[in-house]
Amino acid sequence: MKKHCIELDQTGQFSRFFLDYIQGKSALKPFYTHLPALSSFQSAIEKKVFDQEKRDVLVKSLKKQYSGVELTEAVAQNIEKLSDSKTFTVTTGHQLNLFTGPLYFIYKIVSTINLARKLQEAYPSFHFVPVYWMATEDHDFEEINYFKMDGKKYQWNSSQTGAVGDFELNQSFKDFLKTVPFVAEVFKSAYSSSKTLAEAARKYVHSLFGEEGIIIVDGAPAELKAEFKEVIKSDLFSHVPFEKAISNTEKLESLGYKSQIFPREINFFYLEKGIRERIERTESGFSVLNTKIHFTESEIKALIQDHPERFSPNVVLRPLYQEMILPNLAYLGGPAEVVYWLQLSGVFDHFNVPFPVLLPRNFALIIDSNVTRKMGQLNWSVTDLFKPYAEWKKEFVLSESGIDISLALERNAISEIFDQKGKEAATLEKSLGSAFAAGKVRALKIIDQMSTKLRKAEERKLHVQLERGKAIEEFVKPGGSPQERVVNMMQFYLGNEELIHELLDCFDPLDFRMMVLEYES
Template identity: 25%
Template structure:
């Protein structure tokens, strides 16, 4: 496995500036992730503020309980015991639970958390524990109930959890029948080609769904444990009721100080916009940035006439009433994207948190809220980013003289240029000449038709358009016929496109890890974990 740096479009100018940590964004963040001094400064601040977070031993007891149930590898339990030490710190990061772990970026984020924890421990000479935060409180079922595989016949196939859930409950609170799990596994098994690794992989996945009525988050945790438990990766589900009980004081502060927090989010949003960047997440006027669970539905609370309400009119509470409910039923409360960072840092001694580009961008909205809460934004560590490229794909790129940059930015143009070389009769050029000649010959006719009768002129324009349309149609059909004569080569181009940029998106945002584990075995993951850590946030090609 060779690793080569290669640029990848991020879609976030703010995140690109953050990777360089240039002057334009200094005031939006707390630390420069590239500076070793940032880690020492952050660790010193965490030591001084230990008593401002939830009691460390309470968090450790929760993590023991949760991980014993779903992620009980000895290395994980050892990590939790290390976290109990008063000088232990955390590298955190998280993602929504996804079917069969979701897309490859989840794997890369977990790997980054582990590698960043190792690096920080060596820099600081003190325990640093990797913690993966499962965003099980999110309620968008359609975002997590599927994953994508590429089939042998070059189709991108969506594997979806059978059945449908139309409610707004947190994903971790939605139980899935074992029969539905087995049906989804059967679909995955059908799609995976037969290899020496396939039986073991399917067996492991089935082992993760042995119990009845497991949620997507439960199985996600078990599968992540199978992949990363041996590296000591500690898991945490943000929707776990046991964790909610520990979060009561933090939610109470969020409710008591809600107006000031809202002003902080708007102030940070203003800083982002005046720095020349677009809004990174929605900062809505009078939004409480807290969800309330009502009869199984996760409702975003807003403020109106001194009360906390939802837009649908289901609930309405005074501040005092909401705090009373919080103390009796903490499981009814949930964070949104702007308050989750505050919750994470109120629970854990977070040295740095691993984020994707979009997350780095919207975290810029939280700096003032951190300060209001008596916290500091942690070091934001960009996650590692990869495209897997094997020998077969590299040979095709060499054959057609294509670079990764070409496929990312100019694939269609390069393909059209190549197709034009197959046109031995210069048919495309002849069709273009035909269209130009026809337009030139018909123009004076149209002018004369208008002089005879305006209606004839309008009919002539319609007639001209139809003829030009038919010429273009013949041009396209001729192009397709030429391509069909070279069908094997065209499929090779399609293979390049679908392998590296499926659905016109980076590979890591689409394909599931089990397609690669099935082809290369778990050694692929071992090799990924053993390559030298590059925590610069830049994209790399994994040559296999």
């Protein structure tokens, strides 16, 4: 792949909030601990206190989670290394999208693996393990039950409810799989040999990235949730996380930044087979929305003690939970994720949990030889790929026209005539000034109509070039959204199984620019 890089603020795809963070704007510095830079990791290592008991629990849980999976040597070694006090993790997380969902799922993991590599080179006396956190407890099935490829949507419909990680790959899934005859073997093997969506996701991520040592973590087991008991009690009974998150949110909003998440007084769901519903306070204790489940205060305290796995954190507390059960130094996320973490630094401070180095994942646009050829025919640079099509079209038609289709000179001349004569006429009779003003409006409207006719004639003459531009835009922004947020990796992987290795070679997790990758299809 050939690689070209563009500054993110030239793409038109990112919020001012996110750009201000990665550019180190001083107003945001109170909301995080470390600058997003390689030099920050020495301090992050020194601040991260993670006792041996937690390491032992984590390693034991991971070995159980990987039961039935044939480990690569790199993964087996990394699990064992987590017992060592000199081993730290760098983490990304995502939902269990079918067949990985959009490309950025892959980009997150590649960025995280490469960060671990860079840290290993920079701090050789420590070990660094890349982690993919599976959002097995998420319950928004509609967000993950499809993928898009070559302009077509492939969707699995299921009546199952609750945490998506528990969704069984039943007959409805097998029927759905028949509608995807082109599926890559790595996915076919994972789904056909798994009972649940979580099991399949673990297998295909392991198959794609296991040689790179990626550790896949499911935060659902009771032994891990047990370490979160005090936070669960604090959230349910005193609402401290809500207060801390709201405080940061209000401060950020006062600086003009828009909130990404909205804290609640209680930030936990009740979780059991088929159910993941919000917990709410009642006069007599607690209730679970959309169910008949109720608890007194004493009953829910007992449940926290005996079954902490029944409590599933929402977006406000999941980051804290992750940092409490992992010896983690950095989190890599998308632009919305990065900025919502800034709303949560007060929650971390309250529970004395070190805030990690917060890094954006890498951003990329893959173009094939067909797009490259069309770009050459239009004399486009890679920067032109991010220009809105309507804007480019207008500029292109004007530049290629043999005449001034805007009729700007004529418009100005007619406007001046009506203005001048209107003033003269108004000295004879005041109402004539208004008549000339109305006549000017009608005349300019006719000029605009003629300009539109000229433009359309030029567009017909330039039809081939305009269609090329439209085809490029649909490739890089299918349906109007950036490619990495829409297109599935199989669109490129099926023709090139070296795609993952090529991305590993191209990505630099500390280079905060958009990459345009020329892919030989």
